[in-house]
Amino acid sequence: MRSLLNRFRPRKLSPGNINGNGVRKLDAKEGPPKNADESAAIVEELNQTFDVSLAQMKNISEQLKKEMQKGLNQEGATVAMLPTFVSGRPTGEEKGRYLALDLGGTFLRVCEVDLCGNKEFKIQQKKYKVPLTLKEGDFRDLCDFIAECLDNFIAELNATGSILSSSLSSDANVATAAGSSSNNSTHDISSGSSNNGVEPSPIEKYQLGFTFSFPLFQTDINRGVLKQWTKGYSCTNSVHEDVVEMLQDAFLRKQVPVNIAAIVNDAVGTLMALAYSVPETALGVILGTGTNACYYEKIKDIKKWDGGETLNDEMVVNTEWGAFDCERLVLPLTVHDRKVDRESLRPRQQMFEKMISGMYLGEISRNVILHLIDRQIIFDGYSSNDFNKQHSFDTAYMSSIELDNSPDLQETRHILEDVLSIPSTSLMDRQLVKSVCEIVGRRAARLSACGIAAVLKQSNLVTSGCTIGIDGSLFEHYPCFEANMMQALKDMFGPYISYKVKFSLARDGSGLGAAIVAMLAHKNSQKAASSGAPTATSSSVSPSVAEEKEQTQPITDDEEKKTPKEESNIEASEFDDKQQDIKITNGNGKIPNQEDNKEQPDHKDKEQDIQKE
Numbered sequence: 001m002r003s004l005l006n007r008f009r010p011r012k013l014s015p016g017n018i019n020g021n022g023v024r025k026l027d028a029k030e031g032p033p034k035n036a037d038e039s040a041a042i043v044e045e046l047n048q049t050f051d052v053s054l055a056q057m058k059n060i061s062e063q064l065k066k067e068m069q070k071g072l073n074q075e076g077a078t079v080a081m082l083p084t085f086v087s088g089r090p091t092g093e094e095k096g097r098y099l100a101l102d103l104g105g106t107f108l109r110v111c112e113v114d115l116c117g118n119k120e121f122k123i124q125q126k127k128y129k130v131p132l133t134l135k136e137g138d139f140r141d142l143c144d145f146i147a148e149c150l151d152n153f154i155a156e157l158n159a160t161g162s163i164l165s166s167s168l169s170s171d172a173n174v175a176t177a178a179g180s181s182s183n184n185s186t187h188d189i190s191s192g193s194s195n196n197g198v199e200p201s202p203i204e205k206y207q208l209g210f211t212f213s214f215p216l217f218q219t220d221i222n223r224g225v226l227k228q229w230t231k232g233y234s235c236t237n238s239v240h241e242d243v244v245e246m247l248q249d250a251f252l253r254k255q256v257p258v259n260i261a262a263i264v265n266d267a268v269g270t271l272m273a274l275a276y277s278v279p280e281t282a283l284g285v286i287l288g289t290g291t292n293a294c295y296y297e298k299i300k301d302i303k304k305w306d307g308g309e310t311l312n313d314e315m316v317v318n319t320e321w322g323a324f325d326c327e328r329l330v331l332p333l334t335v336h337d338r339k340v341d342r343e344s345l346r347p348r349q350q351m352f353e354k355m356i357s358g359m360y361l362g363e364i365s366r367n368v369i370l371h372l373i374d375r376q377i378i379f380d381g382y383s384s385n386d387f388n389k390q391h392s393f394d395t396a397y398m399s400s401i402e403l404d405n406s407p408d409l410q411e412t413r414h415i416l417e418d419v420l421s422i423p424s425t426s427l428m429d430r431q432l433v434k435s436v437c438e439i440v441g442r443r444a445a446r447l448s449a450c451g452i453a454a455v456l457k458q459s460n461l462v463t464s465g466c467t468i469g470i471d472g473s474l475f476e477h478y479p480c481f482e483a484n485m486m487q488a489l490k491d492m493f494g495p496y497i498s499y500k501v502k503f504s505l506a507r508d509g510s511g512l513g514a515a516i517v518a519m520l521a522h523k524n525s526q527k528a529a530s531s532g533a534p535t536a537t538s539s540s541v542s543p544s545v546a547e548e549k550e551q552t553q554p555i556t557d558d559e560e561k562k563t564p565k566e567e568s569n570i571e572a573s574e575f576d577d578k579q580q581d582i583k584i585t586n587g588n589g590k591i592p593n594q595e596d597n598k599e600q601p602d603h604k605d606k607e608q609d610i611q612k613e
C-alpha cells in the first residue's frame with residue numbers, strides 16, 4: 001500500500017523548468033504573446049529546444065563514426081555500411097547508351113542516358129508518380145508498374161527514333177566493380193573492353209542500371225536482398241527477397257526486353273554521377289525525402305567483406321546513416337520527435353532520417369505548432385481538421401514560409417488559412433510559425449553536417465578536402481539548408497573547411513550514376529563472356545532472364561537507320577496516362593548543377609517537389 005502511495009507522491013523537482021531535452025526552458029508564458037518581448041521569449045524557448053550545440057555535434061559525429069566502424073566490421077550493425085560492389089572511379093571518358101530506372105521516395109524516373117565521354121552526357125527522362133496503393137501493396141504489382149512505365153518510355157523513344165540506337169563502342173577506361181560473393185571471381189571493368197567492329201547483340205542495347213533507394217544487402221553488382229523498406233514504402237512480399245530478380249521477372253512477364261545490369265543506391269548513383277564530371281568527388285549524399293551517404297572505403301578496412309578479391313583496393317560503401325542512433329544515445333530528441341516517431345510507419349527505426357529528411361520535417365513542425373496552439377499561444381487556440389491530419393504540413397510549406405519575406409507574411413497566411421483552413425492568423429502567429437520552420441530546418445541541416453563530418457573523418461578527407469555530390473530537394477530547394485550545413489561544418493572544423501570541402505548539387509544524378517555503373521557491369525560481363533569465364537553477374541542471371549535474352553527481337557536495320565543520333569536529346573511529349581503525369585526533362589552535358597540548368601517549377605510544382613523528393 002505504501003509503495004502504491006509513493007508512486008503518487010509529488011516528486012521533488014529540480015529547480016527551473018526542464019524540458020524533455022534536458023534544456024532549461026525560458027519562462028515563455030501560456031496564452032498569446034502580448035508584445036514583441038513575449039513573442040521573442042517563445043522563439044528563444046523553441047531555439048533552446050531544437051538547439052544542437054557544438055559539443056553535441058562533436059559527440060554525434062564521433063558516435064556515428066564509431067557506429068560506422070561497427071558496420072564495417074560486422075553484419076547486422078545499426079549503421080549497416082553496405083558494400084556496393086562498385087569500386088574504382090569514373091574518368092568521364094565512359095561512352096555508351098544505357099537505360100536507368102530510379103525508384104525514389106515519390107517518383108519513378110525512367111531515363112535514357114547517353115554517355116558521350118569528355119565528361120559529357122545526355123539524358124532523356126520521364127517521371128511517374130508512384131501511387132500510394134502500390135507503395136503499400138504487393139511488390140510484384142509495383143514491379144509490374146515499373147515494367148509498364150519502362151515499356152512506355154521505350155515505345156515513346158522508339159517512336160521518336162531515339163532509343164539506344166548508338167553503337168556500344170566504348171572507350172571506357174573506368175571504374176571497377178568488385179568481386180562477387182558467390183564465386184569469388186572479380187569484375188574487371190577498369191580496362192573497358194571495346195566492341196570495335198562487332199555489331200552488338202540486341203540485348204546489349206537494353207542494359208539498365210536500377211537505382212533503388214532503400215537498404216539493400218547486395219550479393220553482386222546486380223543482385224540484392226531488401227533489408228527493409230523506409231520512407232513511405234511498405235510493400236509486401238519483398239523484404240529478404242532479391243528485388244532485381246523480381247523486377248527482372250516483371251520485365252519478362254511484360255515482355256520488356258531489358259536486362260538489369262546493375263542495382264545502385266541513390267547515394268551511390270549521385271556519387272558516380274558527379275564523379276563523372278568532377279573527379280575529386282569523394283562522397284555522395286542524399287538530402288531529400290530520405291537521407292543517406294556513401295563514400296569510398298579501403299577494402300582492407302571493410303572487415304566483414306567476404307566477396308573475394310577485387311582489382312581495386314577501395315569500394316563504395318553505402319552507409320545507410322538514416323538508421324543511426326535508433327538506440328537514442330546521442331541524438332537530441334525532443335518530445336515532438338518522439339511523437340512523430342511513435343506515430344510513424346516504423347517506430348524506433350531511421351531515427352537520424354526522421355530528424356533530417358523532407359519526409360518528416362513538416363510533421364515535426366506541425367507537432368510543434370499544434371503544441372503552441374494547445375498552449376493558446378497562436379491561432380487563438382484553434383487548429384483545423386486539415387491541420388490536425390498527420391503529414392498535412394508538407395516540408396514544402398516550410399520552405400515557402402521561410403522564403404516569405406513580405407511585410408505581412410502573405411504567403412504564410414495563404415498556406416495556413418487557405419490551404420490548411422486555420423480560421424484566422426495574426427501577423428504574430430505567422431511570425432511564430434515562420435520561426436518554427438527556420439528552427440526545425442536549421443537543426444536538420446546541423447545534424448546533416450554531423451553525418452558529413454563523420455564520413456569525412458572516416459575517410460581522412462578533412463585536411464585534404466573533397467567535393468561532395470549532393471542530391472535531394474532539401475539541399476536543392478530548402479532555404480539556407482546548404483548555408484546552415486556549411487556553418488555547422490565550420491563550427492566543428494574551423495573556417496578553413498569551406499575552402500577544402502565543396503558541396504555540389506548533382507540534380508537527379510542517380511539516373512546518370514546508375515547508367516555509369518550499368519555500363520561498367522555490362523562491360524565486365526561482356527569481357528568475361530568473351531574470355532569464356534563465368535562471372536557472378538552472368539552466371540547468377542536467373543533462368544527467366546536467360547529466356548528473355550532468347551526472346552529479344554533485334555532492332556531491324558530499317559529501324560536503326562530511322563534513328564538519327566542527333567535526335568537523342570529531343571523533347572518527348574507527355575504520356576496521356578494519368579499515372580504518368582510528369583514531363584520529360586532533358587539533361588545535356590555537364591551535371592546540371594548550375595542555375596541555368598535548373599528547372600524552374602512553378603510554385604505548386606515546387607511545393608510538391610520539396611515535400612516528396
Ligand code: BGC
Nearest residue numbers: 213214215230286290291292
Ligand atoms: C534509404 C536509403 C536511401 C535514402 C535516400 C533512406 O530511407 O534507406 O537507402 O538512400 O533514403 O533516398
